[in-house]
Every structure is written in structure tokens, then in C-alpha cells.
Amino acid sequence: MFVIFSIFAFCAETHPSFRVPLSTVKHIEMVYRYFHVSSARKVQKHIQRTAQAAAMAEMQPANNVSMTEPPDIQVEHPAIVFIDLMCLLFFALEYLMRVIFCPRKIKFLLSLQNIIDFLAVLPDFVQMIIIRVSPLQSPKASFVDFMFIIRVTRLFRIFRLIRHVPGLWILFYTLKASFNELLLMSVFLVIGMVIFASLMYFAENNEGFSNIPIGFWWSVVTMTTVGYGDMYPKSSFGYIIGSLCAISGLLMVAFTVPIIVSNFVLYYTHVQYGLAKKDRKPKSKIYMEDREAHNDTVDDLDLIHDEEAHLPDRDPM
Structure with missing residues (x-):
């Protein structure tokens, strides 16, 4: 069930019907900035532009036209964000519990299915760490662009169905x-x-x-x-x-x-x-x-x- 929800969130977040203006989700802006990796960079850039526009507006003389705020941006629907985070938390806890209680840990870690499970959850945590450590607003942080390519490895989650569907093993x-x-x-x-x-x-x-x-x-x-x-x-x-x-x-x-x-x-x-x-x-x-x-x-x-x-x-x- 969590695999299906995760794949649904991965696909739905790219559709315009599942996007909302950032101004309508200001109360959970922190979630988008630090935990939802696909929106973190553009949200932080939007915040930076808004702060720069506000600073320039304060510097304008009273008789001049004030600077306009940057246009609002579209972000993923909060439901998609929380589905994604819940699936990530479930997969991470499941993998951790299986590692802890597995009697033969080396064989477990080298198993193909378990390697796929590990690769399915690793990129999200790596990107969260990079988001907190790396200044995304800085133009010099071009290496951060690579982490969005890593998100493609989330598709490995669909291979978790192999352990539950014998027909896939036949293939x-x-x-x-x-x-x-x-x-x-x-x-x-x-x-x-x-x-x-x-x-x-x-x-x-x-x-x-x-x-x-x-x-x-x-x-x-x-x-x-x-x-x-x-x-x-x-x-x-x-x-x-x-x-x-x-x-x-x-x-x-x-x-x-x-x-x-x-x-x-x-x-x-x-x-x-x-x-x-x-x-x-x-x-x-x-x-x-x-x-x-x-x-x-x-x-x-x-x-x-x-x-x-x-x-x-x-x-x-």
C-alpha cells in the first residue's frame, strides 16, 4: 500500500492539478523549505527574492514607486507532501527494523532486494542534509543541482512490489x-x-x-x-x-x-x-x-x- 502511495505521489507532484500557490501554504512553509526536497530550492529562492524586494522597497524615497514583490510560485499540494514524507518515514523505519533484527546482517545488506530498498530511501535523506548544510541561495552551489537527479532513484521503490507479487519473480x-x-x-x-x-x-x-x-x-x-x-x-x-x-x-x-x-x-x-x-x-x-x-x-x-x-x-x- 505504501509503495502505491509513494509512486502516486512521485507522479502526481509533477501534474498542474496537484499544485497550489505558495502563499496559500505559508503556515507549513518550513516543511517545504527543509523536508520536501523537490520544492526546497525554489521556495528558498522565492523567499530570498521577496526579502530583497522588501529591502529595496524600504530604500526607495517616499515619492518614488515602491518595488513590487516577485510573483507567487506553484508548489506541490500539501497532501502530496505529507504522503511523500509518511512513505519515506515508513520505508526508512521498516528497513532499519529489518537490519536490527536480521541475524545475518552481512548477507542481508548484500541482498539485491535490500540494496534496492536502501537506494530507494537514501537519496531523500542525502538531499535533506544537503539542503540544511548547503546555502541554496548561493549561485556557487551548483553542485546542488545534481541532487535533483538523484531523486530519480525513488523509482526503485516500485521494485519493492517484487517481494509481494510472485508474477514479477517469473519475469x-x-x-x-x-x-x-x-x-x-x-x-x-x-x-x-x-x-x-x-x-x-x-x-x-x-x-x-x-x-x-x-x-x-x-x-x-x-x-x-x-x-x-x-x-x-x-x-x-x-x-x-x-x-x-x-x-x-x-x-x-x-x-x-x-x-x-x-x-x-x-x-x-x-x-x-x-x-x-x-x-x-x-x-x-x-x-x-x-x-x-x-x-x-x-x-x-x-x-x-x-x-x-x-x-x-x-x-x-
Whole structure:
């Protein structure tokens, strides 16, 4: 539930419908200044401009027009701010409690899921510390701009759903089992991208393909059958190259995707069989907690993956 609220706040705070003028939330201005990192910088800059305008207005002679205050700014709705802070507090306390009561702390800290959980809450606290220590009003504090890029790591919170949704584990293990196929597809894509971008550069040099790296974008879009239409050939030779690029992209997808689908069906069938087997048990024996069931599913998927890794290669017919 907190994961859903957190993702909602992360997305909603960028929408105009969830913004209000700063003048309407003066009573909680301190929260925006020091605890809501996405609004802290612009709020403090607005306060600085307001103070400068007031100081200049006092310095004006009585017969002159006084300086006008800077225009009001838009900040996130207070409900979004408090949802964000409550989710951050919950995630931080949950992670801290699990670290304290975990018997094997080193293994816990090195676990992939726990690393993701740590990265999901760390940026907010780092930014709060920087906001309190660094003078945001100073133009020399340009390094503070980097902390807003760190906020993107809040998206790691959505990966917390993996521990609660077994279907996401199926997808994860499918990608893990299909690593070689994905690597092969990437190699095909890179080779085709370089070849067709180079050919298109020499064929359409004066028609938008001014250099080979720009042709990389066209090659990827064409080979993956997306076709945005922002770049396209205009000469007869360019049409031939574009057709070959599209056909090679179809072959690349046709050769690799069925193997990935086969791995997904294997894991999905195993999970469905395990759930059906669990439903056939008497009700008196079903006292397993959700976390234990999740661990059993993950162990079974690991076993299937290990068995596949040790299977001997099949000789061609």
C-alpha cells in the first residue's frame, strides 16, 4: 500500500492539478523549505527574492514607486507532501527494523532486494542534509543541482512490489534464464545498427543523415519495427537500405523472442502447478505465511534455473 502511495505521489507532484500557490501554504512553509526536497530550492529562492524586494522597497524615497514583490510560485499540494514524507518515514523505519533484527546482517545488506530498498530511501535523506548544510541561495552551489537527479532513484521503490507479487519473480527469472538470448539479440542489433546507419549516411548524406551516429537512432527504431517517422530515406538507394533494415529487424526478433517466451511459459507453468498443489491441501494444513510461500517459490525457480544451466547441449539433428 505504501509503495502505491509513494509512486502516486512521485507522479502526481509533477501534474498542474496537484499544485497550489505558495502563499496559500505559508503556515507549513518550513516543511517545504527543509523536508520536501523537490520544492526546497525554489521556495528558498522565492523567499530570498521577496526579502530583497522588501529591502529595496524600504530604500526607495517616499515619492518614488515602491518595488513590487516577485510573483507567487506553484508548489506541490500539501497532501502530496505529507504522503511523500509518511512513505519515506515508513520505508526508512521498516528497513532499519529489518537490519536490527536480521541475524545475518552481512548477507542481508548484500541482498539485491535490500540494496534496492536502501537506494530507494537514501537519496531523500542525502538531499535533506544537503539542503540544511548547503546555502541554496548561493549561485556557487551548483553542485546542488545534481541532487535533483538523484531523486530519480525513488523509482526503485516500485521494485519493492517484487517481494509481494510472485508474477514479477517469473519475469525476473525469465530474463535471467534468457540472458544468452538477450545478449545475442543485442549483438545482432548493434551489428545491424552500425551497418545500416553507415549505408544510410552515404546514401542520404544531404537528406537529414548528416553523420553516422544520428543514423544509429533511425536503425534502432527501424529494426525494432517502431518507426517514429522523424527520419526516413528519400532516395531510391535509401529505400532499399531501409527495406533491408526492416527485414533484418524482423528476423532478429523472430529468432530470439520465441526462446524467451518458452522460458517464461516454463516458469509460469511451474508456479501455477505449485499454486494448484497448495490449493489441494486440506485447510487444516494451510498455515503458511505469505513470506514463506514467496521464499519457496523463489527457491523452486532457482532450482529450475540451475537445472537448465547444467543440461547438456543438444546435438543438432
